Every structure is written in C-alpha cells, then in structure tokens.
Amino acid sequence: MTQQRVRGGRTERGGQSEGTLTPARRTDEPADTGPETGPETEPETDPDIDADPDLGNDADIDVAPRRHRQLRRRVLRWVAGGLAVVVLGVAGAGYLYYERLNDNLRKDHLNLGDTAVAAPTPNAAGQTPLNILLIGSDARDTAENQELGGAKETFGSAPLADVQMLLHLSADRTNMSVISMPRDTLVQIPQCTDPDDGTVYPASDGRVMTNQSLSHGGPGCAVATWEELTGIRIDHFIMVDFAGVVSMADAIGGVPVCVDANIHSRSSDGKGSGLKLAEGTTSIQGEQALQWLRTRYGFEDGSDLARAEAQHMYMNSMVRELRANATLSSPNKLRRLVEEATRALTVDEGLDTVKKLYDLSNELRKVEPERITMTTMPNRYVGARVEPTEDAEQVFRLVREDIALDGKDGPKGPAEEPPAPTDPAADDAEIAVQVQNGTRTDVLGPASGRASTVAALLVEQGFGDAFADQSSALSEERTVVRYPSTDLEGDAHRVAAALGVPADAVQKTTDVTGVTLVVGADWREGTTYQAPEADDTMPESANPLNGADDTACMKVNPNYTW
Numbered sequence: 001m002t003q004q005r006v007r008g009g010r011t012e013r014g015g016q017s018e019g020t021l022t023p024a025r026r027t028d029e030p031a032d033t034g035p036e037t038g039p040e041t042e043p044e045t046d047p048d049i050d051a052d053p054d055l056g057n058d059a060d061i062d063v064a065p066r067r068h069r070q071l072r073r074r075v076l077r078w079v080a081g082g083l084a085v086v087v088l089g090v091a092g093a094g095y096l097y098y099e100r101l102n103d104n105l106r107k108d109h110l111n112l113g114d115t116a117v118a119a120p121t122p123n124a125a126g127q128t129p130l131n132i133l134l135i136g137s138d139a140r141d142t143a144e145n146q147e148l149g150g151a152k153e154t155f156g157s158a159p160l161a162d163v164q165m166l167l168h169l170s171a172d173r174t175n176m177s178v179i180s181m182p183r184d185t186l187v188q189i190p191q192c193t194d195p196d197d198g199t200v201y202p203a204s205d206g207r208v209m210t211n212q213s214l215s216h217g218g219p220g221c222a223v224a225t226w227e228e229l230t231g232i233r234i235d236h237f238i239m240v241d242f243a244g245v246v247s248m249a250d251a252i253g254g255v256p257v258c259v260d261a262n263i264h265s266r267s268s269d270g271k272g273s274g275l276k277l278a279e280g281t282t283s284i285q286g287e288q289a290l291q292w293l294r295t296r297y298g299f300e301d302g303s304d305l306a307r308a309e310a311q312h313m314y315m316n317s318m319v320r321e322l323r324a325n326a327t328l329s330s331p332n333k334l335r336r337l338v339e340e341a342t343r344a345l346t347v348d349e350g351l352d353t354v355k356k357l358y359d360l361s362n363e364l365r366k367v368e369p370e371r372i373t374m375t376t377m378p379n380r381y382v383g384a385r386v387e388p389t390e391d392a393e394q395v396f397r398l399v400r401e402d403i404a405l406d407g408k409d410g411p412k413g414p415a416e417e418p419p420a421p422t423d424p425a426a427d428d429a430e431i432a433v434q435v436q437n438g439t440r441t442d443v444l445g446p447a448s449g450r451a452s453t454v455a456a457l458l459v460e461q462g463f464g465d466a467f468a469d470q471s472s473a474l475s476e477e478r479t480v481v482r483y484p485s486t487d488l489e490g491d492a493h494r495v496a497a498a499l500g501v502p503a504d505a506v507q508k509t510t511d512v513t514g515v516t517l518v519v520g521a522d523w524r525e526g527t528t529y530q531a532p533e534a535d536d537t538m539p540e541s542a543n544p545l546n547g548a549d550d551t552a553c554m555k556v557n558p559n560y561t562w
Contacts, residue, residue, distance in 0.1 A: 134163070161214040165181075185386050266297070273297070297560060368548075435517045
C-alpha cells in the first residue's frame with residue numbers, strides 16, 4: 001500500500017502505517033472452515049445405516065427417515081460451505097476496499113515548528129480536549145482545481161491557506177467551538193523544517209498574512225503558526241482543496257444557505273466568485289458551494305470577515321444536514337460520500353486511516369448543534385489587513401482552559417492546587433529575583449516605575465537580591481513568575497506566595513535565565529497585589545453563531561443585487 005505525502009504544491013508517496021488499527025487476518029492464511037466436506041468426498045450412503053450390524057438386510061426395516069436426515073445434513077454442509085466462501089469473499093473485498101480508501105488519503109506531518117506547546121491537563125475524569133486545525137487550500141495543482149478558481153498563471157504555485165478554522169472539542173465531549181482566523185491576519189510565521197528532506201523555511205521577516213504559512217513546507221507550518229499565536233496545543237489537522245469542497249458538497253446532496261436579497265458576486269471589473277442566488281434559502285452543492293465559501297464581493301462590507309461569517313453559516317448547516325441524514329439510508333450515497341471525502345482530504349499521520357477518521361467523527365457527533373459555537377477571531381484593521389486584539393487572547397484563553405464559548409458550562413469545582421515543588425526554596429535572602437515591567441497594553445503605555453516599585457517591595461520583605469530590569473517595557477495581561485529549571489521551582493513559588501500571586505501564575509519556561517517576576521497589566525499601581533477574578537465570558541467581538549441557528553441569513557451588499 002502507498003502513502004501520499006503533500007509538500008507545498010506537490011505530492012509524494014511513501015509507505016503507509018496502519019497506526020493502532022487491529023490487523024486483519026491475512027488473506028493468504030487458511031480459513032478454519034471445519035472438516036473438509038463437499039460433493040467429491042460425500043459418501044453415497046449414510047454410514048450410520050450401512051455400518052449398523054443390527055440392521056442386516058432386513059427389508060422390513062424402514063430407513064427413509066434416516067435417508068432424509070442424511071440428505072438434510074448434506075444440504076446443510078453444502079450451505080455452510082457456500083456461506084463460508086461468500087463471507088470470506090465479501091470480507092476480502094471489504095478489506096481491499098478499506099485499503100483503497102486509506103490510499104485515497106494524503107498524509108503530511110503535523111507540526112513543522114521547532115517548539116511545542118504543552119498538552120492540556122486532563123479533567124477529573126481523565127479526559128482531554130481535542131483541537132483540530134481545518135484548512136481550506138487554494139491549491140491550483142490540478143486542472144480540476146485550476147478550472148474552479150484562480151488565475152492560470154498560478155497553476156502549480158505554492159498553495160495558500162484560504163480558510164483556517166480551529167475546532168475545539170471539549171474534554172467531556174459536551175460542546176464544540178470553532179474559531180476562524182481571517183486569511184489576511186498579520187502573524188509571525190515561525191521557522192519550519194521539513195523532516196523528510198531537511199529543508200528549513202526561515203521565520204517570516206516581521207508579520208505577514210497568515211495564509212502564507214501553508215507555503216512554508218505544508219500544513220504542518222500552519223499548525224506551528226497557530227500554536228505560536230494562540231498557545232493552544234493542536235492535535236490534528238484536516239485540509240481540503242477547491243475540488244474537494246465541490247465533490248463533498250455533491251456527495252452530501254446539498255447544503256441550505258440563506259441570503260436576505262438576490263445576490264450576484266461579480267463587480268464591474270470582473271472580480272467576485274460568480275455566486276448568483278435568489279433571496280431566501282437555497283440548497284447549494286458542487287461549484288456553487290465553493291462560490292459561497294469564497295464570496296467576499298456581495299456579502300456585507302466585502303471583507304474577509306464577511307466571508308468568514310458565510311463560511312460559519314455553511315458549516316453549521318452542513319453539520320445539521322449530516323446529523324439529520326446520519327443513517328444515510330442509501331448505501332450508494334454513503335459509499336460516494338466516503339469515496340469523495342477520502343480523495344478530498346490531506347490529514348496528519350494521527351488521522352491516516354479511515355478507521356481513525358471514523359472514530360473522530362463519532363467523537364464529534366456526541367455534541368448537539370445547540371452546543372456548537374462558531375466565532376471569528378476578534379481583530380482590528382491595520383491598513384488593509386487585520387491583527388488580533390486583546391479580545392482574541394480572551395478567546396484563546398477560554399479554549400486553552402477548555403471553557404465553553406457558549407457560557408453553558410456547569411459549575412466548576414474548586415481548582416486543584418498544583419503539586420508542591422520537588423525542590424525546596426532557598427532562604428529569601430538568597431533568592432535572586434529579576435523584576436520586569438509588563439504593564440503595557442494595546443491602549444495604555446507602561447505604568448512608570450513599576451519594576452522598581454515591586455523590586456523595592458521584595459527587598460523590604462527580605463528578598464535582598466531582588467532587582468529591577470529597566471531594559472524593556474513588556475506587555476503581560478496578568479502578573480506572572482517565571483523560572484527556567486526545576487532547581488529554581490521552589491524559589492519561584494516562594495516569591496509568588498510572598499506577593500499573593502496565585503500558584504497557577506508560576507510558569508516554567510526557557511525564555512528566562514532565572515526567577516523572573518513580570519508585573520502585569522493587572523497590577524499597574526499600589527504595593528498589594530489583588531488577583532483579578534477570571535472573566536470566562538466570550539467577548540461580543542467574536543461574533544458568535546450558534547450551531548442550531550437555522551434562521552441565519554447573510555446580508556447582501558446593495559451594490560451586488562439583481
């Protein structure tokens with residue numbers, strides 16, 4: 001069997017691993033079908049009759065009932081043998097079909113970055129959340145993709161991540177959140193390395209549009225970029241291209257969408273997706289579904305933010321359609337959907353078989369539409385581009401802490417205290433503490449003198465080696481104590497306790513060389529630290545859409561009506 005590996009705009013093949021699948025019995029192993037029977041070996045008379053000496057040749061004895069039993073046993077053996085052949089044949093065909101579906105999937109490495117985000121802590125039941133990056137590629141690497149969109153001169157060029165959505169499935173599988181990042185969001189793309197050939201894609205020189213991450217070695221660099229920005233550990237990615245969207249929409253049989261007026265996405269100079277719909281609800285599929293997902297001109301203000309909203313509506317509607325037709329009473333419809341899906345997808349090595357994708361779909365199906373929340377990363381304009389805001393960090397934090405964006409989580413028990421440090425703290429007078437001013441925010445400058453003020457407070461409390469770092473003004477939402485290695489863990493916790501900083505604000509990181517206190521924006525004045533109450537509500541700027549809302553309708557720009 002072969003494995004397809006995607007590299008930017010090209011596809012490579014290599015060996016496939018079945019991962020954790022239970023191996024099927026080899027087709028060249030003999031099946032245990034019991035004693036060999038059949039017409040060639042079947043005795044012509046019943047041995048029970050002919051071999052019975054008590055019967056002799058007495059013609060008065062009626063042997064008909066036994067002859068009937070003989071015939072019945074012979075027929076049963078024939079039927080059993082025939083069924084065994086049929087079952088083995090079907091199983092063999094099914095196995096080969098399963099292998100063919102696995103070969104349809106294209107595979108690539110999950111993360112090409114040089115750093116890794118820590119895995120989330122399991123909940124009390126030992127469950128962990130699941131984070132999946134969904135990527136829509138604008139690859140023009142086939143004639144079919146070229147025909148569906150893009151200028152001819154882009155044929156074969158490095159693909160861009162036209163759509164990027166982070167799907168978060170809660171640890172207890174009761175809710176799901178989906179966060180879209182507009183493709184023109186300015187981000188820092190980290191250095192990415194292709195483990196297959198060692199190619200190094202340097203980090204971006206400053207901030208660039210996030211859709212470029214896909215051209216830095218493949219979807220694994222898009223994953224690394226998201227992790228760098230959000231601090232969220234990503235477990236899997238699933239990528240689909242233009243042709244895949246069309247084929248899957250056809251296989252589903254149509255997805256209902258709504259517009260509040262007639263729309264034709266075509267500007268006077270020829271720009272636009274070409275989408276043309278009448279006011280109201282229309283079931284779209286094929287190329288029309290792709291047009292919907294790509295439309296900017298004609299929806300609201302014509303921005304990528306409006307397109308993201310339309311994509312959310314489409315996804316919500318598609319989920320409702322799949323759930324409503326989950327039984328897929330037509331085997332041909334189910335087969336076609338599976339065929340088209342496996343041909344359309346590129347996945348990481350953790351989802352490299354149909355069995356794994358099926359298991360994932362079962363996990364996702366546990367969430368009712370009412371508990372699905374679609375959002376767009378809160379952002380603001382920077383010229384013609386956008387950048388994340390403080391509200392975006394709030395959304396990212398909620399996902400990191402597995403807090404439902406719909407606000408319907410049940411009451412949480414008291415937070416578990418972190419385990420005590422294995423290395424005891426030194427005497428206060430011997431603990432060296434560097435204090436930094438991290439009070440700068442997006443709207444406020446740094447509070448003057450905070451590093452010096454808090455360093456002096458520590459000295460007063462007996463930490464004689466505390467000193468202020470005046471070299472830079474950082475931006476930190478909350479006050480934190482950081483340490484680089486286990487031997488300083490006890491010292492870091494001792495400093496936090498002395499100031500009333502909670503234990504969960506003590507962080508181990510190699511970004512510092514010693515115990516470092518960063519005075520955050522939550523402590524801009526005074527000498528007594530008051531930990532702020534956590535705000536676990538989703539900001540309105542995330543523009544949420546509930547998965548059960550089947551009344552949502554895209555607003556049409558009056559300049560694009562007919």
